[in-house]
Amino acid sequence: GNSVTQMEGPVTLSEEAFLTINCTYTATGYPSLFWYVQYPGEGLQLLLKATKADDKGSNKGFEATYRKETTSFHLEKGSVQVSDSAVYFCALSGGSGGSNYKLTFGKGTLLTVNP
């Protein structure tokens, strides 16, 4: 079945540092890939998505590129802010195995950005 592995945190950075959160997946076929963000005490918000190989999703300065050859979807941001402190979840849906519609999530990565 589908699975997602993302780097476990916590990750602590200083403001304006470069961020990378690694995410790799296992799925047959061509899944869609997502990054969701969860701010403290809130639900999940979609941060960005990519639906086919070599697509780049981007939003709020965050980017991730769908790399089918390495089955990866790493999240990056060039200069983090204190307001980016949150838990980040990598997820996938689709592919040709199992239930194609529901999301399969990684375990989440807690990011703390210090001023």
Next chain:
Amino acid sequence: EAGVTQSPTHLIKTRGQQATLRCSPISGHTSVYWYQQALGLGLQFLLWYDEGEERNRGNFPPRFSGRQFPNYSSELNVNALELEDSALYLCASSLLSVGNTIYFGEGSWLTVV
């Protein structure tokens, strides 16, 4: 346009009681998903409904059940509550299309004492 709405925001129940959580999807969305986010356990898929039918179920005991109504809203019922059911329950909705974006509500916090 309203997003996914859930109620109640917080719920406190005693062990052995039943809890009912409710969810209204984004207008036009026919699929509703329920996830459990317990402390330290990440996001666990519970149930998926579409067009009133249960389409998929996660690895949870039968005391977790739900339904979807003709207006596509949904409720999640948890019977015979146990302490470890304490968690944030997230509802999400989407159009029924492979790879379509799934949008989440703010969640319902269930505390079992």
